[in-house]
Amino acid sequence: MIKDLERHGFGTETVGTGAEATAAAHNFDVVLIDLDLTDFDGLTLCKRIREASHVPMIGFSSVDELDRVLALEGGCDDCITKPYPSRELMARLGALLRRVRAKPEPLLVADQLEIDPNLREVRVDGRLIELTRKEFEVLHLLAAERGKIFSRSELLRRVWGYDNTDTGVTSLASRTIDTHLSSIRKKLGSSEWIVTVRGIGFRFSEETVPGEPNAVKHRARSHGEPV
Structure with missing residues (x-):
């Protein structure tokens, strides 16, 4: 090697x-x-x-x-x-x-939720949320491609680097996804940010309060800007 x-x-x-x-x-x-x-x-x-x-x-x-x-x-x-x-x-x-080494990515903002892919930080109402590396990657992927429903196979491929999901998702891998999503929801203080689409997969919710619009916005912020 x-x-x-x-x-x-x-x-x-x-x-x-x-x-x-x-x-x-x-x-x-x-x-x-x-x-x-x-x-x-x-x-x-x-x-x-x-x-x-x-x-x-x-x-x-x-x-x-x-x-x-x-x-x-x-x-x-x-x-x-x-x-x-x-x-x-x-x-x-x-x-x-x-x-x-990729170029800086824009901040993702959805009402109280703020995701900074460059600092790898997540804040809710200005409060820093401590996510693990994989938890951050799952949340960022869902929020960055809002509206898209991600299957378990695609999450495993894009976040965990699995290359053999064409043959199906094992129960162990499936539990890994469930554990991470459960932890993210708990840390964010709401289960409404990530929606389970029964029989299909998961997507980021653009409405944390039913009936109240909450579009995810992209904006740039220098790392020296107050949060």
């Missing part, structure tokens, strides 16, 4: 312990983690790094779907099954870096 990365122009550094990885993570553009570590729990390492930093992470695992789901829930932005072709790693790494 190291040789492949360096051949494609990436500077690399390896560390031998979980503590070293956590301490050094913020100094790099991307962290690659082997989840099958023998001397340290790779899933625990993902969580520790995510608690300390917003650095993008890709996990590698040779085991089953459960580890993949747990890694994504623990903070990994992507997870690759071993063995993997070098071309796939470079493609996924490039896609992740493009997302991270």
